[in-house]
Amino acid sequence: MSRWRIDCRAADRLLSQQRDAPLGRGARWVLWWHLRWCDSCRTVRRNLDVLARAVRRLDR
Amino acid sequence: MNRAQAGSAAGAEIAAMRPMLLRLARLQLRNETWAEDAVSEAVLAAVEGLGGFDSKSQLHTWVVGILKHKILDQFRRNQREIAVAADAEAGEEEDWDAFFRADGHRSSTPPAWGDPEAQATRNQFLAVLQTCMDRLPAPLARIFLLREWLELDTPQICRQMQVSSSNCFVMLYRARLRLRECLDATWFTAETGRQHV
Numbered sequence: 689m690s691r692w693r694i695d696c697r698a699a700d701r702l703l704s705q706q707r708d709a710p711l712g713r714g715a716r717w718v719l720w721w722h723l724r725w726c727d728s729c730r731t732v733r734r735n736l737d738v739l740a741r742a743v744r745r746l747d748r
Numbered sequence: 749m750n751r752a753q754a755g756s757a758a759g760a761e762i763a764a765m766r767p768m769l770l771r772l773a774r775l776q777l778r779n780e781t782w783a784e785d786a787v788s789e790a791v792l793a794a795v796e797g798l799g800g801f802d803s804k805s806q807l808h809t810w811v812v813g814i815l816k817h818k819i820l821d822q823f824r825r826n827q828r829e830i831a832v833a834a835d836a837e838a839g840e841e842e843d844w845d846a847f848f849r850a851d852g853h854r855s856s857t858p859p860a861w862g863d864p865e866a867q868a869t870r871n872q873f874l875a876v877l878q879t880c881m882d883r884l885p886a887p888l889a890r891i892f893l894l895r896e897w898l899e900l901d902t903p904q905i906c907r908q909m910q911v912s913s914s915n916c917f918v919m920l921y922r923a924r925l926r927l928r929e930c931l932d933a934t935w936f937t938a939e940t941g942r943q944h945v
């Protein structure tokens with residue numbers, strides 16, 4: 689695997705970490721590149737958005 | 749309605765919020781005694797502060813805001829116990845095989861959840877989410893809600909939980925992974941992306 693390629697397992701972790709702190713430039717770039725071709729990881733990213741919005745509604 | 753009647757009506761409204769406040773405090777603190785204490789203190793503070801509050805439409809938001817502060821007080825008071833549990837959880841080995849193959853690809857395609865916010869079933873979704881939250885180990889539920897519900901930033905969370913920042917990220921990741929797994933299984937099917945409960 690080239691230094692610019694990450695697998696879904698690494699992407700999954702970065703998708704979570706991105707929600708808690710800004711990623712470094714390199715991590716941001718490899719994640720962006722991975723998301724370009726990975727439908728599953730884009731779905732996970734959208735699902736994480738849904739999850740975060742739902743949690744904020746727990747008190748309504 | 750005069751001022752005394754308005755105050756009395758708001759006081760009754762706050763009392764009626766108690767079950768909702770208790771549900772939230774239990775979810776966040778995962779300890780019955782701490783949750784009861786946080787809610788009692790929040791209700792008392794809200795009733796005492798009613799004199800300075802005159803926007804009835806925002807009463808709910810105001811009381812929930814007070815509860816959030818009282819929950820953080822409980823975190824500070826019980827920091828040692830919370831830190832020990834968090835430390836134990838951070839040291840747990842996660843079984844990634846259920847989620848990823850040896851080559852790093854996903855074991856299965858994640859179902860798209862769509863937008864449950866826009867559906868008439870939103871309250872049911874929240875109920876399922878709550879069930880999934882209840883299934884999380886206490887330290888993971890605490891750290892996840894500190895981040896996503898109380899919206900603390902990561903350094904604040906690390907301080908509250910007394911964990912290193914790397915353990916903080918790991919625990920937040922585990923919490924999200926397990927919630928996703930639970931929601932995938934409980935709420936959605938991969939084929940249709942539709943609710944099936």
